[in-house]
Every structure is written in C-alpha cells, then in structure tokens.
Amino acid sequence: MKKRRAIISVSDKEGIVPFAKGLAALGFEIISTGGTRKTLDTAGIPTIGISDVTGFPEIMDGRVKTLHPKVHGGLLSVRTNAGHVKEMDDNGIEPIDMVVVNLYPFRQTIEKPGTTFEDAIENIDIGGPSMLRSAAKNHAFVTVVVDCGDYSAVLSELEAHGDTTLETRRRLAAKVFRHTAAYDSHIAAYLTEKTGEQEPESITLTFARKQSLRYGENPHQNAAFYAGKKQGYSVAWAEQLHGKELSYNNIQDADAALQILREFDAPTMVAVKHKNPCGVGVGATALEAWTRAYEADSVSIFGGIVASNREIDLPTAEAMKPVFLEIILAPSFSKEALDHLSAKKNIRLMTFSTDRSGADERMYVSVAGGLLCQSLDRKGFDDYELNVVTEKKPTAAEMENLRLAMTICKHVRSNAITVACDGRIAGIGAGQMNRVGAAHIALEEAKSKGLSANLCLASDAFFPFDDVVKMAAEYGVTAIIQPGGSVRDEDSIKACNDAGISMVFTGVRHFKH
DSSP: OOOEEEEEEESSOTTHHHHHHHHHHTTEEEEEOHHHHHHHHHTTOOOEEHHHHHSSOOBTTTTBSSOSHHHHHHHHOOTTOHHHHHHHHHTTOOOOOEEEEEOOOHHHHHHSTTOOHHHHHHTOOSHHHHHHHHHHHTTTTOEEEOOGGGHHHHHHHHHHHSSOOHHHHHHHHHHHHHHHHHHHHHHHHHHHHHHTOSSOSOOOOOOEEEEEESOSSSTTSOEEEEEOSOOSSOGGGOEEEESSOOOHHHHHHHHHHHHHHTTOOSSEEEEEETTEEEEEEEOSSHHHHHHHHHHHOTTTTTTEEEEESSOBOHHHHHHHTTSOEEEEEESOBOHHHHHHHTTSSSOEEEEOOOOOTTOOOEEEEEETTEEEEEEOOOOOGGGSOOEEOSSSOOOHHHHHHHHHHHHHHTTSOSSOEEEEETTEEEEEEOSOSSHHHHHHHHHHHHHHTTOOSSEEEEESSOOSSSHHHHHHHHTTEEEEEEOOOOTTHHHHHHHHHHHTOEEEEOSOOOOOO
C-alpha cells in the first residue's frame, strides 16, 4: 500500500487524539505543528514536524510555517497529471492526502471583554485557511476536515473502504469554503467596524445554524434558524428550559417581544401576537406588570408570546398558568415558578440576557434579489425634543402614559395608533392603510374595556388632517403625542384646543413596515 500523509494542525483539539490514532493505525504518516504536535506526541502518536517536511524553520513567531511549496505542492498536485507528478519528483515534493485543520479562534477572541486590536490581529489565521483552500480545491484527491464533528464518519469510511469517496470529499470541501468564508466575514466585519465605515461597497454576513425547523411560515415552506453575533435581548441566544421546539412564527414573535421589552427599565411585560404587541404592562413588580399586560387585551393574548424583564416568581407563574401562552421569556425563573409552569407540556420557557452592550446597530431585510440595510431605530422618548403645542399642558400622569403609548407605537406596524391609560396599553391599531382606521381600532378596543376617560393617544407619524383628533375627543382622549410636521398641523392643534386636549410634538416619526 502506498504511503499516505495527513497534516494535522488544530486550535480546537476536541477529539483529535482518537482521530489521529485511528489514522496512524491505518498507516497514515502525520505531519503536525506547534501545540498540536505536542498534544499528539504526548498521546504517543508518531508525528513529523512541519520543518522536517519543508526543510525550513518556523519563523516570525509561527506566522510563517506552512506557507511553502512542499506543503501546497503536495496538496494541489493533480495526481493523474504526468507533468505535475514529474515536477513533484524533481522538487522533492511528496503528496499530502488529508488536511485536518481548524483555525485560530478569531471570533471567540474578539468577543472576550478587553481584547485589544493587537490580540485580534494575531488571531487572524493565514496558513490554516491557505491549506484548507488548497486541499478543498483539490478534493478530487485530498480529504479535508475542518469540523471535529466529521472525524468519526471520515474514520469509519476509511476503515470500511480504505479511502473516502469523492462524494464525501466534495461535501467536506463545500463545508471548508463555507467555513473560510464565514471566518473571513468575521474579520472583515471587525475591521470595518474599527474603521467606522457605514456603507461599505459590499457586505458579507455570516450566521451559524442553530436548528432546523419543522417548516416555515406555512407547512409547505421549509426553514432553518441561524444565529449571528452573540448579544442580549436576542431569541437566537436565549436558552430554552422547557417545551417543544420553536417554530418559525414563534421565533419572529419572540424577537418582536424582546425588541419592545428592550425599551423598558421598570418591571414590564410585553405580549405579542403576529409580530405586533397586543398587551404591555408596566408595574412595580412582575406580577403587577403581567396583570396590566393581560388586562390590556385578554382576548388577543391567547396563544401569544410574553416577555418579561424581571424574574418570573411563583405568584406571577400562578397568574400566568391558566392562560394559553406559546412562550414565556424572562431573564430567569425561580425554581418554584419553573416547576409550576413546566407542568404545562406545550409551553416554552426561555431565559435571555438583558445585557444591552455589544448589540448589532444595523438591521437587514431581504427583498427579491437584494438586501436592505439600515441603522436600527434606537431613538426613544428621552431623545425627543418635546414641544407642547396646545393651550392645555399634559399632567405628569398623562406624560407617563404618553411615554408608554409612544414607546409601544414605535414597534407597531404602520399606520399605527396606540392608546394608554393607567400604566398599560388600552388599545392598539396596527398596520392599517389609513390613520383614521388605525385610530378607530385602538379607540374601540379601549372602549370595549370600559375605558372612556383620561386616555392618552400616540401616533407613529403626523396627522395630515384633524379627523383623528376629532374622533379621539369623542372617545375621552385627554392627551395626544405625535411627530408633527404636517402642512396642516394647525388644524389638529385647533381641534385639540377646541376639545380641551393637550398635544405634544416629538419631531421624530417611527414608521415600521
């Protein structure tokens, strides 16, 4: 049997010793470098140093060790090409049949607190990707392994058939190019961020598959869930403690709930249905916040998703349990609450980080054949330059309700109107083709709860006419907040003055499509 050679050089050494032992038992000579060689030598596995292959020492603190013709010639030679074979013989190059490489942990390095720019640069792997790409290009003859999860299958195939199949080598080569593309994208994103470039000439986004989903938005659509940068208020990085797997729509709704919840510091509960909030409550405790969120719309919350920015304790869990909810997300659950809620088989219980630092500040939306990219809408109530434009000024209580109404309105599909009363959302009009229709839905919802006084109304964009103000007056609205900026603002201001309603302009619109 001809002599076969494998290069092994890995940062992640999980499973490498039994895999290398298996290769050695099959007659492979193992070429290795640095720390990997020490690991294999300690395990009693014979190795050849890379310098013994190249005839050249590792130099520049290990920056240059595998970038050599005797490595890449051995990887890239076409074994059926007589010219290639002769050039290998003439230059003392031996073929290399397998590459087992994983790369310097660049992404893990930059995610560590306190990592310096110099540390990040030193964790950009050069030799590893070069060997992987050479081997993957020549996968007709070379087996390339970048994922320790493939060790067992590759070894089994070698033991059973003496070699890997072309189909396997092609599958592994495709994985390599996905891996190196993702690796390069992390580096590009890091350096782009450091330069402050907002609109680079191209962008490459990379996400790791978190799970395959049973189906997408509908049963005839296939789907998978991928996770990007680790951050707080992220369903992609939430931990599931109980319940069946999330669905595509569950994930969409959970994300919407967390992005709304991110706006609040006081104890808050957010209920979401079809990506729109259907109940929001702010209180002194998680239980009080839940009660207010539930009472905001006890019908729509059925089958919804609820997120809390406080631990779920037993009294809160007892209040929530009778309601059919798909998911409850919270920073934590007390043991008693977790035991109590886990008695319901189908509910999903998840924890998430409330760390606001390090979050992505840009969002991406796909369209057919393209991608839209924009900065996230992080403007909140404290960023507005508020301008009271009516004779009547809002009271302190009204101002708090206007704050709540506008904070939620920002996250409702346009055209959007929200109504708040007594620290909870009383009505939501979402995604209507005209603002009057959105106002009518929100105000009727408030009326159905017996609320017809001291209502505070928010609009995501200005009023082009005074019709919403006149309707609001009929339903007991006492204060309105809106961006302002219409050429007919004076009509709305006059209607407010006539009805004794205070109106506040924010100067900021929050369209959400």
